[in-house]
Amino acid sequence: MYPRAFAYHRAKSYPDAVRLLNQLGEEAKLLAGGQSLIPLMKLRLSVPRHLVDLNFIPQTSYIHSNGVLCFGAMTRHAEIATSAEAARIPILRDCATGIADPQVRNMGTIGGSIAEADPTGDWAPVLLATSATVRTLGPNGERSIALGEFIQDAYTTALQPAEVVTEIVVPQPTERSGGAYIALKRCAPVYASVSAAVQLTMDDTQMCKDARIYLGVLGLTATRVAAAEDLLRGRQITAQRIATVGEAVMDIAQPQSDMRGSAEYKRHAAGALAKQAVEAALKRARGEQAEVMHLYA
């Protein structure tokens, strides 16, 4: 399958990419790793006249830690999966190691994933749970946007027409903080059916100081489950408490039946994933090891 013909433009730098977008107008699209865009173009669901290629811009793929963790927008999922810096925030590693399959992880980028804002993408719930910020460059200079404001709707972000994502910034979680991300998938290469991201912060008396719980896939954007967070905040997290979180998630989740499963199936899956993610996050917040694997069913 061939995409519709398009003209090729190789950006030399981010300012050059902004200049090209400005000059080419609305019919230009950016190419990062291409793992979503290229299939969409082959199916002619996306038919850009111009493609601005970000792959040859030097120094756009990196992971820096200096108080916060910074990911260059072109950092590939596989690089994050094997990064010692990223492994210090285990929920990021859960996400990066579970995205699609090895081939897709070798090409796909964190910046591309966030800029696409696909409701079924893996990064959004994880980066929302960890309060990430998106750095951008546009004709009016640089901006820093909280991810919750950056993602506005399905496939819709706060990016201006000639603006480029340059960096994703994740604050270093405080002590006694731990998170986990689990997705339920039909098989590796497809998008998840449901996913849950949990980040917990405990105090020194084993009380939960803060909880952030996001569900992926079920809505147009990742869904925050505040009622489930409230069940944990300010309390000891017992097995019974975790069970009530699962029930609350099941009550609040409003999945739709589709080829990935019935609404009822997904509601149960969301509750089960949230419980498992809370259990793993709690262990990690206590400094214990917890292995998390995506589930294939």
Added chain:
Amino acid sequence: MPEEIPRVRVGVKVNGKQYSREVEPRALLVQLLREELNLTGTHIGCDTSYCGACTVLLNGKSVKSCTVFAFQADGGEVLTVEGLAKNDELHSVQQAFTDCHGFQCGYCTPGLLMSTLQLLDDYPHPDEAEIRKGIAGNICRCTGYQNIFKAIQAAAAAGSRR
């Protein structure tokens, strides 16, 4: 739409040999390999990024060549199934697939061989879960996975590396 879309020059080393071709921007890496360079060992299966039949190594990393534009390989190095055997001798991963009957119709085999190289790079001694995860992006429609598993285990035991 411009009437004449300029073609893109792609310079790429494939299986150790340097090539330079002018292609349409929309040409995919798999089309460059098969149609321009006549390297038809890399197969197109689903053409939608699911099946992994088109897997090659680009700069040492496994990619689905139906989901990479040819221009993304510019200045890079590609290894395809044709680059595995040396002097009429099968690569040890190919030998393991042969010995263990790790294929039935053979359509998925080139992609699985390349994914096995990536897997053994990441995990020289993979356990069962690592093998499953390592070839999760490759589908065998004969469903001959059992022998593919054995072949990968045999290749690892033989110390196979790229």
